[in-house]
Amino acid sequence: MLRVSLRMLAIGSDIAIPDDELIERFVRSTGPGGQNVNKVATAVELRFDAAHSPSLSEPVRLRLLARRDRRITAAGMIVISAQRFRTQERNRDDARERLAAMIHAVLVPPKPRVATRPTRASKERRLVGKKVRAGVKQQRGKQWSHDG
Numbered sequence: 001m002l003r004v005s006l007r008m009l010a011i012g013s014d015i016a017i018p019d020d021e022l023i024e025r026f027v028r029s030t031g032p033g034g035q036n037v038n039k040v041a042t043a044v045e046l047r048f049d050a051a052h053s054p055s056l057s058e059p060v061r062l063r064l065l066a067r068r069d070r071r072i073t074a075a076g077m078i079v080i081s082a083q084r085f086r087t088q089e090r091n092r093d094d095a096r097e098r099l100a101a102m103i104h105a106v107l108v109p110p111k112p113r114v115a116t117r118p119t120r121a122s123k124e125r126r127l128v129g130k131k132v133r134a135g136v137k138q139q140r141g142k143q144w145s146h147d148g
Helices: 035-039 056-065 087-103 118-142
Strands: 008-011 015-018 022-028 043-049 075-082
Touching: 008 087, 022 075, 022 087, 043 087, 075 087
Parallel strands: none
Antiparallel strands: 008 015, 022 043, 043 075
């Protein structure tokens, strides 16, 4: 069962995903819940084709697809399942919020790491620590006597 509307999923101030790019499928929830679980399709499976979406800029798309996330398929499709709530509408909103949070997390590019060199004091502290540790280990060897 597919559902289409003319709403948009707003992510940040400059990105909005039209509803026609989102594919929603309603299925039966798993787990306990009595008779309602067996009759009503309240769980939502939300699919978004991030690899081919015109709504995402290229840098955002690359950062999103580079994430190591089990919800992203090899073809670049994001699949989010929501079944926390008992109603279809709340699960639908939950899935959309989680997709928005996922995309929002990659909007700002990560700061590049600046390579630094250790200071002279940190090198000296490291060497002093190594000498202390070596001394402790040498003391251990001298405590044993080889008298039979």
